[in-house]
Amino acid sequence: MEPRRSAPPAFLEMGFRPFFFAATLGGIGLILLWGYEYGFAGRTPPTSLHPVVWHGHEMLMGYTAAVVAGFLLTAVTNWTGRPTLTGPLLGVLAALWVFARLAVFLPYEAQWLAFALETAFFLGLSLALFRPVVAARRWGDMEVLAKVPTLWVAGMLVHLGVAGILSDGIRWGLYTALYTVVGLIMVIGRRVIPFFVERGTGGRLRYRPSRRQEVLGLGAFLAFWILDAFTTQRLLVALTAGILLVLHGIRLYAWHQRTLWRRPMVWVLYLGYAWIVLAFALKVLGYRWAQADALALHAFAYGGIGLLTAGMMVRVTLGHTGRNPNAPPRGVVWIFLPLAVGAAVRVLLPLIAPGHYGLWVMLSAGLWLLGLLVLAAICVPMWLRPGLQPRGIPLRQ
Secondary structure, eight states: OOOOOOOGGGGGTTHHHHHHHHHHHHHHHHHHHHHHHHHOOOOOOSSSSSHHHHHIIIIIIIIIHHHHHHHHHHHHHHHHSOOOOOOHHHHHHHHHHHHHHTTTTSSGGGHHHHHHHHHHHHHEEEEEEEHHHTTTOOOOOOOOHHHHHHHHHHHHHHHHHHSSSSHHHHHHHHHHHHHHHHHHHHHHHHHHHHHHHHHHOOOSOOOOHHHHHHHHHHHHHHHHHHHHHHOOHHHHHHHHHHHHHHHHHHHHHHHHHGGGGOOHHHHHHHHHHHHHHHHHHHHHHTTTTTHHHEEEEHHIIIIIIHHHHHHHHHHHHHTTTTTTTTSGGGGGGGHHHHHHHHHHHHTHHHHHHHGGHHHHHHHHHHHHHHHHHHHHHHHHHHHHHSSSSSSOOOOOO
């Protein structure tokens, strides 16, 4: 008889558990360090990386990449009915993420190790995701999975810029990483947000965008990405952002139900997507107003990515531990409210009162920490313990 394989510990049962845990604790630690550097003139990290570069790189390739990994490892299992990673192999992949975060604190001469660990992480994640999708012949999912190797390319550009090999590598890499995640949000958002709105509110959508609108939106976004990341053509950036503002504004209008504001698990996703639309509006204004252009970055990152990642971490956790995402713990609103207010403080108040910019940065950092600390208090026990009877959540319409 073959020996029975023992079940993995609950923490390594599915990808969302270790990676959402890592993202949450990492998101807390990274902002604590950033606040220390920004507000108290500390030096974070003590390497050749400029603190602003470190902050951008780690929030995108660290915090956000961990959420993406946890979400996709879980979603691909749902989509294909085939396992991605579990048990020790999942633990190894999570460890690569942790070591890549620590490696940026090494001296300049050892920064190649940080890139090597980042490469190993994205390679392992790509293999874990592409293998079941190819086996199941779900070619349509490649649109989503292609974002993972693109994130690796973005990280490579940053490291080449830090090494002095590409003079604009840092900007190219950080903007490529940002817009890769924004693109992923658009793809996943159009699949799941309308479904969650209808299911959470009992309402019906006004209409669904046509295929022609979807293709136009994809082309406009690719043009916007290339123009903003790789050129200085501000007028063309504003024009493509204007097209995206209209298209995604229509999408927001189509999704809206008045009753969604009574459902924290729904409004957090809707509001996060609204921040993406507002970021495009700021990019339009940025043609004549430099400060609006600069603050669009955090409209995408804090408002859009921050709210949507928090909302999806809670939703996936509830759904895959046997709980009902439409009847969440009462405390979840205290995850989302600080993040929603923090995004407004970080983006809107500097437009109104730019003389207090440093205060708004520190206040928004504190609100981010509050939101993630509440998220940790609610979700860490669910990540560490076996779930109730698994329910799963639909990740497609």
